Amino acid sequence: MMKLGILGASGRMGQAVIANASRLNATVTAAVVSDQSSRYGEPIYPNAAEAGVRFQHAGEVKPEQVDVFIDFSLPQALENNIALAKRLRVPLVVCTTGLSEQQHSLLAQAGQSMPILYAANTSVGITLLRQLVQLTAAALPDTDIEIFEAHHSAKRDAPSGTAVVLGESAAAGRGKRLSELSAGVRGDGVREPGSIGFSVVRAADIIGEHTVLFAHPGERIELTHRVSNRQIFARGAVQAAEWLKDQPSGLYSMADMLQLKTLLKQLI
CATH class of the missing domain: 3.30.360.10 (Dihydrodipicolinate Reductase; domain 2)
Structure with missing residues (x-):
């Protein structure tokens, strides 16, 4: 199964991915929260503490721990999240909204040296x-x-x-x-x-x-x-992660993942 690292793991969408990962042929192996989070150290599955996966800080994630990161954190964390993915040489799916033009430029720059997919909405x-x-x-x-x-x-x-x-x-x-x-x-x-x-x-x-x-x-x-259910976004994010982990460096979109340009050409 694909090993997922979730950035912003204690938020609504981070929790949705954690809750649905197993049925999407993935397993959450890193759940990253901010340095101020009260969830730090807690097991991500409260009724299965023996599983060993706990909310952790970014600096504690090991290279072999994840195959791909999914970022559902806040815009102010983007630069650090990109740096983390680069350091660990792990592809990054960015699902954070409200990014500035400067942050979009940062995504484009990051795409020159790593696989990165930006989706304001993963549906x-x-x-x-x-x-x-x-x-x-x-x-x-x-x-x-x-x-x-x-x-x-x-x-x-x-x-x-x-x-x-x-x-x-x-x-x-x-x-x-x-x-x-x-x-x-x-x-x-x-x-x-x-x-x-x-x-x-x-x-x-x-x-x-x-x-x-x-x-x-x-x-x-x-x-x-x-x-009507956040599982839709979780499913799309995991689908994007599964596709991205096999791609070369570049800045991609959900449309790239779905190969919509190819489909449109076939219909025309």
């Missing part, structure tokens, strides 16, 4: 949705575009990383960058022609919902993706 469905959004934006260049997203009340970034990449896909369909078209989260004011706006909901325990609306007078198209 296979979201990966397919991005392709549909880009195609629709290109085919309907005069429609208004709005992106609606909803998540649980503790989510930090807004709009979500997934909403942003959906916006990037819509802008790409128009031959533009999102920075040229984004109106940000909608507030007061008249809509600018061609702009892409965002609406954000943070409430209760909503796991993740995204809708991209394409509208012109008399007609609307809505492309929607909803998640």
